Amino acid sequence: MTDLVVSGGTVVTATGSSRADVAVDGGRITAVGEGVGQGAHERIDATGMLVLPGAVDVHTHTRLPSPDQPDRFFADSVAAAFGGTTTFLSFNNPGTGISDEGSQSLLAGMREFRARTEGESAVDFGLSAVITGQQADPIAELPELIASGVPTAKAFMVYDFRLSDERLLAALRVMGRHGGMLQVHCESATVIDSLVADALAAGNVSCRHHALTRPAYAEAEATHRAIALARAADASVYLVHLSCADALAEVAAAKARGWPVYAETCPPYLALTDTRYAAEDEAEVIRSVISPPLRSEADRQALWLGLRAGGLDLVASDHVPDRLAVEKAIPAPPFPQISNGAPGIETLLSLVHGLGPAAGRMTLERMVDVLSRTPARLFGLTNKGSVEVGRDADLVLFDPDASRTLRQTGLHHSSDFTPYEGFSMRGAVQSVLLRGQAVVRDGTFLGRRGAGQFVERVLD
Ligand SMILES: [Zn+2]
Numbered sequence: 001m002t003d004l005v006v007s008g009g010t011v012v013t014a015t016g017s018s019r020a021d022v023a024v025d026g027g028r029i030t031a032v033g034e035g036v037g038q039g040a041h042e043r044i045d046a047t048g049m050l051v052l053p054g055a056v057d058v059h060t061h062t063r064l065p066s067p068d069q070p071d072r073f074f075a076d077s078v079a080a081a082f083g084g085t086t087t088f089l090s091f092n093n094p095g096t097g098i099s100d101e102g103s104q105s106l107l108a109g110m111r112e113f114r115a116r117t118e119g120e121s122a123v124d125f126g127l128s129a130v131i132t133g134q135q136a137d138p139i140a141e142l143p144e145l146i147a148s149g150v151p152t153a154k155a156f157m158v159y160d161f162r163l164s165d166e167r168l169l170a171a172l173r174v175m176g177r178h179g180g181m182l183q184v185h186c187e188s189a190t191v192i193d194s195l196v197a198d199a200l201a202a203g204n205v206s207c208r209h210h211a212l213t214r215p216a217y218a219e220a221e222a223t224h225r226a227i228a229l230a231r232a233a234d235a236s237v238y239l240v241h242l243s244c245a246d247a248l249a250e251v252a253a254a255k256a257r258g259w260p261v262y263a264e265t266c267p268p269y270l271a272l273t274d275t276r277y278a279a280e281d282e283a284e285v286i287r288s289v290i291s292p293p294l295r296s297e298a299d300r301q302a303l304w305l306g307l308r309a310g311g312l313d314l315v316a317s318d319h320v321p322d323r324l325a326v327e328k329a330i331p332a333p334p335f336p337q338i339s340n341g342a343p344g345i346e347t348l349l350s351l352v353h354g355l356g357p358a359a360g361r362m363t364l365e366r367m368v369d370v371l372s373r374t375p376a377r378l379f380g381l382t383n384k385g386s387v388e389v390g391r392d393a394d395l396v397l398f399d400p401d402a403s404r405t406l407r408q409t410g411l412h413h414s415s416d417f418t419p420y421e422g423f424s425m426r427g428a429v430q431s432v433l434l435r436g437q438a439v440v441r442d443g444t445f446l447g448r449r450g451a452g453q454f455v456e457r458v459l460d
Pocket of ligand 1: 318
């Protein structure tokens, strides 16, 4: 007998929407269609609801449990669940609590991440490694990393732990040859370092100079270079947190030539603009200090167009669970020392739905594509990302007509603020299932610490 049927809702996939019931057995979807799953052991009424695949958030910086915050990885996984995200990928860069030993070797870092997150998560999760200049020989470790179920890794073109162009090319080549995909943070170190030096020499240390020293052209130039290096390596490349029209044009040009170039954007760039940096109060400005920085309204509009038209492949949160008094260190330190990041693991679906389909900027089907299907496909999460037979029953019952105001007091993440305080969004997550098990129902957490499994991935 079927375990469960979710009945009466509107099932949304990347290619269409229809009234359909969803039958679930052993945690997998076994049938989708009207009247399937008759006589199931359990029935969930989804009348009036959209039945969406859980969001797959491929860009988070969740932090490992630590003595002073033993629950932080778990808290962010619960936050993901409340937000309708049933799978997330985490980076294990040093700021996330990885030990010195884990920081010095990709493989040691992977083993440490797995050991310290075992039994911690409420939803499924995986790892994307981070290649830094501090590691002894990360490029040599890539083949074994890929073979161990971690086929994606991020490298930086900026910051003191960046890779040189030569090493970036080598990393792209090894990833391409061994079935991996490199994720690249594209900003020009040459441009930014010189602008930062000028600002500091002039005594301009306030928060807003973070953005002023990271112009859009510095991102566009690095994006162009990363694409050229990927071409030279005969490899695919994935550009993280694309924020501006000029970088998008580089991606669109590469895609038009048929090159395997993929790009994500993130909710801050779809929801906010650089007017935030004009606030008088430094404590306000610091909440929006992220890299790349917030851009102009014209850039924001261009990103929405790119998402709709396909120049951008997906949206991920770039969640950084900073706290104002701790990592953000209010009152503000000189801008080069400010932690660059903002929380967002819980607000991803809410913002993309509220500003996307609910505002007429994209279809529901495209939303499911950019939040679930494409991230699952590009990142080797083959059982995730779609309400179809054979996939994991990671389902979100979403009320498209409810309205919700985002407030820190209503969120579950380990951060102590949200950049979206007071944003009113149409649509609300009502219930969330992970492999057929209830994690959230009507605003109550029904899940379990450790119910989420580490997913070993293989790219297509
Ligand atoms: Zn990031």
